[in-house]
Amino acid sequence: MTEVHSKVPVDSGNILDLFNRAKPVRVCAPMVRYSKLAFRCLVRKYDCDVCFTPMIIAADFMRSAKARDSEFTTNKTDRPLIVQFAAKDAQTLADAASVVSPFSDGVDLNCGCPQRIHKDMRKTVDLCQKVEAAGVSWVTVHGRTADERHQPVHYDAIKTIKDSLSIPVIANGDIKSMQDVEAIYELTGVDGVMAARGLLANPAMFAGYEETPLQCVWDWVDIAVEHGTPFTCFHHHLIYMLERISSQPERRVFNSLSSTSAVIDYLHSTYGSA
Numbered sequence: 001m002t003e004v005h006s007k008v009p010v011d012s013g014n015i016l017d018l019f020n021r022a023k024p025v026r027v028c029a030p031m032v033r034y035s036k037l038a039f040r041c042l043v044r045k046y047d048c049d050v051c052f053t054p055m056i057i058a059a060d061f062m063r064s065a066k067a068r069d070s071e072f073t074t075n076k077t078d079r080p081l082i083v084q085f086a087a088k089d090a091q092t093l094a095d096a097a098s099v100v101s102p103f104s105d106g107v108d109l110n111c112g113c114p115q116r117i118h119k120d121m122r123k124t125v126d127l128c129q130k131v132e133a134a135g136v137s138w139v140t141v142h143g144r145t146a147d148e149r150h151q152p153v154h155y156d157a158i159k160t161i162k163d164s165l166s167i168p169v170i171a172n173g174d175i176k177s178m179q180d181v182e183a184i185y186e187l188t189g190v191d192g193v194m195a196a197r198g199l200l201a202n203p204a205m206f207a208g209y210e211e212t213p214l215q216c217v218w219d220w221v222d223i224a225v226e227h228g229t230p231f232t233c234f235h236h237h238l239i240y241m242l243e244r245i246s247s248q249p250e251r252r253v254f255n256s257l258s259s260t261s262a263v264i265d266y267l268h269s270t271y272g273s274a
């Protein structure tokens with residue numbers, strides 16, 4: 001496991017206190033390839049309360065130091081942080097959790113791909129109540145069944161789950177703006193909201209921006225360069241961020257760029273500085 005900038009574990013207190021302070025808590029979702037340290041630093045700058053790492057396969061993580069170094073990078077400002085694992089057995093999950101525990105505020109077990117909510121709501125509620133009884137601190141619910149892809153999210157199902165549990169519930173699915181956050185909060189009474197694609201398109205979304213402000217684009221350039229972000233990752237994030245604020249011909253040119261310096265030159269000549 002690599003720590004950037006600091007070898008000192010940070011104690012950011014009990015993460016559950018957050019649910020008393022912020023309503024609803026704003027969470028950056030786990031995203032393979034994307035919710036890495038540099039991007040987490042960016043969304044935290046724009047009012048994201050909690051970040052998840054990308055999903056890490058616990059068995060690989062425990063097998064080699066090389067996997068730990070490439071899969072988990074953090075620094076002392078990267079808190080509160082939840083590390084997401086996929087694991088087939090409890091011991092491997094427990095071992096991986098103890099390795100990351102000084103550097104994080106919790107671990108999340110990925111149970112969501114592809115089960116999500118069950119078609120039979122009673123089974124979904126029953127599962128959630130069982131995990132609550134088993135002692136989990138909160139659950140995050142993506143309000144779709146396994147075969148639903150683009151259909152509307154079932155916020156009514158999320159409300160039913162919220163009403164059936166005492167632990168905090170976080171709603172996930174199609175949250176693209178603070179208006180969406182407010183509407184879902186009204187509708188379901190959840191304790192937190194988690195966004196993935198909405199934050200990729202607009203990392204400043206939780207600070208109330210309707211589209212990516214230019215300042216955020218330049219913040220990403222600074223943070224990504226500072227962290228030595230590989231070009232593909234640096235570029236992909238910008239492709240997502242610029243999608244809504246650029247024209248199709250602009251996107252064609254931008255997407256074909258192949259070096260960090262070409263991207264920075266393009267941003268200067270097209271948008272100027274922030």
Ligand SMILES: Cc1cc2nc3c(=O)[nH]c(=O)nc-3n(C[C@H](O)[C@H](O)[C@H](O)COP(=O)(O)O)c2cc1C
Nearest residue numbers: 029030031032054055110173174175195196197198
């Ligand atoms: C690029 C990408 C990577 C993702 N990687 C993960 C992951 O590592 N673990 C996970 O549980 N979900 C992952 N997801 C699912 C998201 O966390 C989220 O549940 C899903 O995208 C729905 O939220 P949204 O409508 O805000 O995008 C990923 C989604 C995207 C778009």
